[in-house]
Amino acid sequence: MKIECRNLKKNYKAKEVLQGVNLTLEKGKIYGLIGRNGAGKTMLLSILSAQNPVSSGQLLLDGEPIWENAEALSHIYFAREIITSANSNSGGLKVKEYLNMAASYLPHWDKEMAERLVKLFHLEPKQRLIKLSKGMVSMLGAVTALASKADFTFLDEPVSGLDVVAREQFYQLLLEEFTETGRTFVISTHIIEEAADIFEEVIFLHHGKIILKENTQELLEETVYVSGRAETVDAVIQGKEIYKPKTLGRSKSVLVRLQEGEILNQKEGITIQPVNLQKIFVSLCREEENV
Numbered sequence: 057m058k059i060e061c062r063n064l065k066k067n068y069k070a071k072e073v074l075q076g077v078n079l080t081l082e083k084g085k086i087y088g089l090i091g092r093n094g095a096g097k098t099m100l101l102s103i104l105s106a107q108n109p110v111s112s113g114q115l116l117l118d119g120e121p122i123w124e125n126a127e128a129l130s131h132i133y134f135a136r137e138i139i140t141s142a143n144s145n146s147g148g149l150k151v152k153e154y155l156n157m158a159a160s161y162l163p164h165w166d167k168e169m170a171e172r173l174v175k176l177f178h179l180e181p182k183q184r185l186i187k188l189s190k191g192m193v194s195m196l197g198a199v200t201a202l203a204s205k206a207d208f209t210f211l212d213e214p215v216s217g218l219d220v221v222a223r224e225q226f227y228q229l230l231l232e233e234f235t236e237t238g239r240t241f242v243i244s245t246h247i248i249e250e251a252a253d254i255f256e257e258v259i260f261l262h263h264g265k266i267i268l269k270e271n272t273q274e275l276l277e278e279t280v281y282v283s284g285r286a287e288t289v290d291a292v293i294q295g296k297e298i299y300k301p302k303t304l305g306r307s308k309s310v311l312v313r314l315q316e317g318e319i320l321n322q323k324e325g326i327t328i329q330p331v332n333l334q335k336i337f338v339s340l341c342r343e344e345e346n347v
């Protein structure tokens with residue numbers, strides 16, 4: 057099973073929110089969707105789940121269009137941010153009512169799992185959503201996403217507002233569910249490092265374009281930070297794929313993307329260090345923005 061997007065574009069008046077996204081999401085993977093504020097993450101997830109029409113391009117599940125296709129949509133669920141303000145549709149609902157509503161439109165809903173997770177997260181079924189704390193609202197979203205049992209489940213910043221204990225608990229549950237079922241999860245988050253071990257692949261979205269989609273482990277193993285005397289750094293990185301160098305006086309630092317099996321020669325006057333995902337993301341954004 058796979059979802060494919062071909063040259064997806066979304067415009068709002070003159071603004072191109074998605075600028076030709078090509079993406080394949082395979083069954084049985086956890087993807088991390090990373091992007092700056094306004095990059096288009098929520099938009100992409102809402103389009104992938106057919107909650108929003110595209111301006112152009114194709115969106116397919118196993119070769120069949122997803123838009124207005126009930127069978128395809130029964131395999132996809134997007135747990136978007138729950139709006140609980142007084143004038144929203146959800147705000148006045150009780151936790152129990154919100155979950156009953158989800159159960160009514162999600163064809164593979166696991167009632168027993170939802171009840172178990174509600175207890176685990178100490179959510180009170182009779183409490184109205186408007187009275188929940190920000191973290192509790194996030195937990196309710198996580199419960200809905202997990203209990204949806206959709207083959208492709210998208211979560212928009214599921215851990216925002218959760219305390220560290222609850223965040224670990226959420227990722228643990230997610231991994232257990234993933235291991236048991238082989239469902240696909242796409243998770244957007246700004247807390248990159250914490251989730252880096254969970255994501256099999258990372259997708260970096262920048263100004264409505266995918267600037268990187270890679271296996272997380274390979275990306276980390278094959279990217280190094282080189283710093284030291286500028287002329288030595290230049291000699292070592294010659295002919296290599298690099299991300300946005302920084303020069304300060306006579307010293308220089310740069311991220312180098314190695315090819316499989318490629319190594320850098322250690323020379324006096326430079327250091328070669330491993331990097332984390334956050335650093336790679338920041339460097340790539342700087343590269344794109346040319347700053």
Ligand SMILES: Nc1ncnc2c1ncn2[C@@H]1O[C@H](COP(=O)(O)OP(=O)(O)OP(=O)(O)O)[C@@H](O)[C@H]1O
Nearest residue numbers: 068071073091092093094095096097098099100246
């Ligand atoms: N209904 C709309 N009308 C016009 N522009 C919109 C609409 N919805 C989203 N946008 C624009 O689309 C762009 C992408 O928004 P989106 O919410 O997808 O970003 P995001 O990556 O999820 O950001 P964040 O991390 O801040 O949540 C933004 O520039 C936003 O202003």
